Amino acid sequence: MHRRFRPLLLTSTALLTASVSALGVASPTQGQTLNSYGMPGAIDTPTAVAPPEGELSATVSYSDYATRTTISFQPVPRLTGALRYSKIDGLDPNRDTLSDRSFDVQFQLLNETQGWQPSVAIGLRDFMGTGVYSGEYLVATKTVTPRLRVSGGLGWGRLAGQWRRTDYNDEGGDFNVGDWFSGDVKPFASVEWQASDSLSVLAEYSYDDYDPEVDDPSKERPDGKFNLGVNYRIGDTYQIGAYTIGGNVFGIKGSVALNARKSAYPSGLEPAPAPVRPRPAPNADPDGWSGAWSADPTAQPAIQTALGDALSGEGQVLESMALSANRAEVRIRNNRYSQQAEAIGRTARLMTRALPPSVETFVITSMEKGVPTSSVVLRRSDIERLENTASAHIAQQAQIIDADPRVAGLVYSPGIYPKFTWNLRPYASLGLWDPDEPWRYEAGLQASATYEIRPGLILSGTVRQRAFGSLDQKGPGDLTPDEYEALGTDIDPDTGIPRVRSDSRMYTGNTSPTVPELTLAWYAKPTETTYTRVTAGLLERAFGGVSAEVLWKPVNSRLALGAEINRVRKRDFRDAFSFRDYEVTSGHLSAYYDFGNGIWGQVDVGKYLAGDKGATLALNREFENGWRVGAWATKTDMSAEDFGEGSFDKGVSISIPVTWAIGTPTKRRVGGQIRSIARDGGVRLRVKDRLYETVRESHTSNLYDGWGKFWR
Template sequence: MTQPGTALKPGPWRRRTLHTSSVIALLTALPTTLAQAQEIPGYNLYGSPGLIDMPTAGPAPDATLGVTVSRFGDNTRTTLNFQIAPRLSGSFRYSAIDNFPAPGNVDGRYFDRSFDLRYELLTETPNRPAITVGLQDFIGTGLYGGEYLVATKELFPGLRVTGGLGWGRLGSFGDIGSTGNRPDELLGEGGIPTYDRWFRGDVAPFGGVSYSPNKNLSFKLEYSSDDYAQESTTGEFDKKSPWNYGIDYRFNNGTQLSLYHVYGSEIGAQVTLFTNPKHAQVPGGSETAPLPVAVRSPAAAQDLGWTTDSASTTANAKTALKTSLEREGLVFEGLALEPRRATVRLRNPKYGATPQAIGRTARAMSRVLPGSIEEFVIVPVVNGMALSAVSIRRSDLETLENDAATEILARTRILDGYNMAPDPEAGIYPRFTWSLSPYVALSAFDPDNPVRADAGLRLGSDIRILPNVVLSGAVTKKLGGNLDEVTREDPSGLPRVRTDYAKYSKEGDPAIEHLTASVYGRPATDLYSRVTVGYLEQMYAGVSGELLWKKVDSPLALGVEMNFVKQRDFDQMFGLRDYEVATGHASAYYDFGNGFHGQLDVGRYLAGDYGATVALDREFANGWRVGAYATFTDVSYDDFGEGSFDKGIRLSIPLGWVLGQPSRQANNAEIKSLTRDGGARLNVDGRLYEQVRDYHRPEMAMTWGRFWR
């Protein structure tokens, strides 16, 4: 379940969130290009590469993200599938089964959450088929639990043949043997890996063929090894045959629309929408080009005459550079001139790819600074913290402008910005900003209602008294919604630190979303600090302190955060409740390369439980991020309740990727199976790691291709 009120607000990921839309809705508006669509295999009713109800071998193109909604008989399945790596993919599925009298159903409808993994063991060649192994519903109730080994081969253009062996549900019809005993009861709480069932029990064959006479149309025939025993005996599903057949139509934008006749008695249909974070909607972007580098004459490069009147020259350079950077959407904050070096203090509110801001600043400097200045030092600052110092030789800019960006990167030094930023110009601070915008607070996968939401208006403001001292607040007014209509109160063996969200929605109208004072700092080289005091989030007020260690050229960062908070009154005004807790974590962050980032947090959570959260995200140069996390604490599965432990999937879609214009805004969403009290963390805006790492060498190297954009 998405955390109500926070899924679409600034979270621990970089860049601020747009409050007006959900990520899943945005995905439906982002089709692939035709060239990408031709590479994507057909997806089945489970929302992964397959025929109709059975899987096929082979992956989708790397980083393909697909959303499938399918319906046949009493079954409705909604699946999010992501090609995590070239051979590995994962799925999260939310299913609704009508007329299914299982424990926990609502008015005869049973809701189920499940996760899948599949891995390509062998790629297809002219002499062998592709072979894939898969785990279906390996974390869940086990309702759709099954494993398979499947092979697929193209015999001639357009004709593909598939054969495989299945276990669990996929071994429940026409079995040809057994690999041991397999438990078959549904797991009431769900959420636990069902490793005691994997590749155990009856094994049965399945298979089929598909034929594509052209790039848009596919005909499919399959033999299914799923008996649908539970649906047939407890529901109104009437299976008459193991044979399924159907047709897929692939639109030029990549969307797959399918119509099936399944199990001799049912008509099925599905739609699958695709996108791929690796491919921009507007390749290269549509922003205006920067001004070219101004090349000096040999005489100008040696002329130090300006130093006899350096004050006047500096004043003129500041004015010219400020004007030039404003045209680029960048903010000039200060400048220090020396005979051979210029250091500029820069704020970047526009460019999601930091090197693009650095490149445009360097070009502007080449056009307005005295010719004798050979070294440009650009110091980007965020919340008053100098995060790095990018040193570029002017002569390299002049000679390499039309070469690959990697050439200038090889000659660029990226240093720690500690004590290197010029003082900000007089009159910049204090600085006041405000905004009025819509907001949406989402709650998904409630057992009584799959989707709940509140919508309203948010009035927010920031006052930057000093560069590193920020007063921030936001007030919300709900215009409509049903988050407050949760009638059931799930049992919890823990303090209700998150599960009272419906009460906050009901009584908090209007509400003070947050009201804080934050102080950021650079205590020493490689160190960054934050202290935040006030009404920190929707449910908690108190004090939060953080210290981060990160070297500017290192993939590793270490941090510690300590918080002391009290629970806020449900009306989200100034009152506090009795519950208070000290919570905090020690964290390790690591950039594994190739876009994979890991994070480990160890400490105490809001309910007083101790444990650890492990997260792995795949990130792309254009700002996309897709990841997953899991939290394990000393809370027993029984005390935690349904779901057994906290886990979820998170997405971040940069606005610049959608519009083709530079932006540091993004849509962030967290897809959780449930909101529970175990493993719950405080939501604090402005955590350090996501601010700092954007301006360090590993992250900048990934997006350095935009230096000349």
Template structure:
């Protein structure tokens, strides 16, 4: 997984990469005071200076660090996946590390697991595997124990292998294979806990909640860095001091290796405890209780003007709450409402606000309220309340109302939209930024400019949409190296698309969404589907409203677009710029998919099928989603394309984050920012990028997801 850069790499570009990743995830996060109670080391994990500790931050802690010392820079993202399990992604730059004294850019992943929690009598014990699918530059394993012996005073001791066993080893546990692999991206299981074993340890002291002082004895001899002149070492003793800011940031200064001065910045937040987005919006209308005995009055049913007045009042009050009522079926004891929710990221908040509005305008005889949320013309669920429960439980916990709420399939239950609502036309002009990270010749590339987008809803289910971009600045088109690929060039021509596509039609499509049967959803999309491909895409999804399981299938027929990203199409034959070999991109690709909500916010997805380059395989993804809309996840794709054919990185993988914009503005919003950090954009395991895939739209209004944010029902 390394990338080699000829010539000396400036610190500015590495700082740019760190800033890109850290600001994307933490720049606007409202960090909570006190979340950063543990120190993070130069590897971006809980630790002293360079050595790990067995301290474990709270569940769901998300931390980002940027560290620099000597000729080494490290940018790290840390996530506490479960109360005892954590994962780390690291991007490093090591100067003077290549044969021609160039800079080595390296990506690595770590896992840590807490074997024992700390008690009054025993220490916390953690086992860790560092750089376990990287190139082996930072490969090492450790078993470490930490114990707080006095408030603020923590002792740590451990055993290390690999890098952690390179200084003054006292034993040996078999033969450890060489450090640097040719492939990268593969788990090096035969190296785990093999080779020399050495001891490390240290102590940290926090006299208050702002400062932590640390000293450690390191078992890492920095053999390769010293041999190549990146660093100098004269002592195993390292020293550090941390200063924590009230907003969750941490600034650290270090003296390491006996010769080097280092510094590190850390931000820490916790999406689990940030709270549900919003909070500064006005409160919803209160419930209007009925007068005793009024529920028996059905006189209004004989007055057509009264019914029309009720409909108009409901639409007007709902609009003031930011909701769109498109149709109403009003009966003597029951009303069904067709709802479009453009505002609230928590569906429960939309349900609660509309239900309270309904208590204020519906005739007293109407006891049953049925709300059918509609997305792209598709009825999602039918959420049913009893009016008497709303009146009785308004001041009780939201869970009391949930226990009396019924979720059913919305198939065939949504009233038709009223006349005059469709067609609808919306448009927007906004800035855009396209990022490419981890290019071995330039860690950060980007294009920035303006995007004009529009959507024309011909009918509720038939939607024409598109967007055009105009680049104002950027360097995605400046890739100079010839990127060899042993597969059809389905993604590695991205630099040429960036170079010639200005202005560019990002996509221009006509999509039809439907409900062909109970529990079944459909999508058919035609047009210029994405930056590189036009064609047709069809999808079916089976998803019962109360089920955690969903099954789907997608079939695509594609044609490669011209590099200028306008209206032209080109041959499906690609030519490798290095070898001159021609390869055909298949026209047909697709997948069958399974989705499952495991509980505790974990969502899994498995896609099996044919990818753009014609390779067959599967993509496994796991995301953890929180009630406030934050999401942290990872994916990996394995296909029958050999690691040699795939090229650098061995297989497609990445980590991703979803940040609801309501977190930053304090107002309800369905808008969000998705951040994907990929190792490299290669041709193997590449998938078509289609707008409007069904699962994310559908699950939002089904019971397993809606109950996660039910605490917003009365907000």
């Protein structure tokens, strides 16, 4: 093995093993091969083979030409997207190594049929960035025999051997629409032969002559246009491969795939719920059926205590209850189940066991931050009749309505307010794909506490103590902390732009304890369809002040509208309770729309932390098991030159429910955001628990998406 390959192979294997260990067992990729760009393909060329819906893949490839790390995702059946980070030596005159971020997208136009029709796809490679790999293609793929697959297509840009020469003094990050499908067009082709169930042999014909990379005199030009390779599958999770470009340049690659729609524990590992208890015959309990019990003042406290204890065993809190002879409303806080429908279903079962037989109408109201978000109305007779049928049947009988913020007769459970909770756990922070330092990390211990003073009024805070890491304190432009502090300003002297994120490393590397956030928040629901939030204090690591928000969101509406305004001041780099001079008022008008099938979008228009004005567009896909993947882009009146490298803010987000990986129910999630590059333009305040994401979990669309767990 080439001596340069060995450390990469060891690192890649460790990375992929850690990924799978952390997230669970992946789904098989069904004979699909990922190329060196981390997209469906052979070696360098693409194929028209769409990954399974919901598949998330990570690919690392290495050759003398470049190291590429790619994350690709299949949010819907026909669309594949990818974010790539590449390191190319000797190409950027401003750096020894070009650290390039690029985006790909491929759309499946046709799916293969058993007859003559091949699958057909159209794609854009590196369509937004510096354009080092820029190219477009139209490709068709046909399975000739169960073990032989052939592909052919037409390529532009790099796929036609035409490098669209990059200006590295330019900021990059634009869509470069004028270049798409322009210039020479050349054919490409590939063949994949499945030699065994695990081993594939690959051959392709490609016009990419690696012009940018061979500008470095130490690099060899490919000897020809034929590339050869092998790809080996290890179980249903890994792919590893080796290849040659032109016969004289060698490379290796490795991939791991996870599928958001498939878990190692599809049914979960939670204990079975208590069964529904049918009511006795009227002649067996005449007092219970008559409702006479409701006149006894001791009846509700006893019932509420018994039901509260039972719900506590299910990881839920019975906040309050209103009870009459034939109707009961319970207001629950779900602390355990990732799907709110499962919490509601288990509550309904327990209500049949705790309530007298005269109570026919059950109203189960979900609570978030002390505020009622939705009510599910069920008839007890339907619950008894449909317990052993498909969950769709009870869904047809249920009503989901806007929760009334003021219900007469609500009685709070004893000890609910005020309430203090705390936890102590490790934390880890990871910074990815910075042009000068691609991997940065920090780990330590974090203590968090929450004091719920009354419904909707919450005091919370977090203290962190760093243990180790490479996220060291550093000013922009490689300034030392002392040099940056000596400038005495948060304004970039060259552009006049306030530094609201580009100096974020000044907040890291503290050896003494830090206070990332300390806030007092008030949540309220003035009307059945309107929610409000006011948060004051240390809102995030870099800013403190006041944030106020209002949201209009009817429970059955796909559309939601919101507004937010913030008055904040920049926090000191070291002293947790001191501030710097920079102050700003920012705010946005927001529109949210649920398109169905787990896809929802968001548009924010307003003023950002650096004072620039513009809009953010975000699209998200949420699967029934809680996986969320999204992408966003922000464009403001800040020029590309003032913004700097990347031209405008953009990135992707991933959020994975921990229960998907471990099987046991929990509301905890892991994930984060990956930006193409962190700059000061288009930056919003990182205030936690914004209203839309707080209330949407228990509104109609999300409830129905998870309704399959109602009887779990």
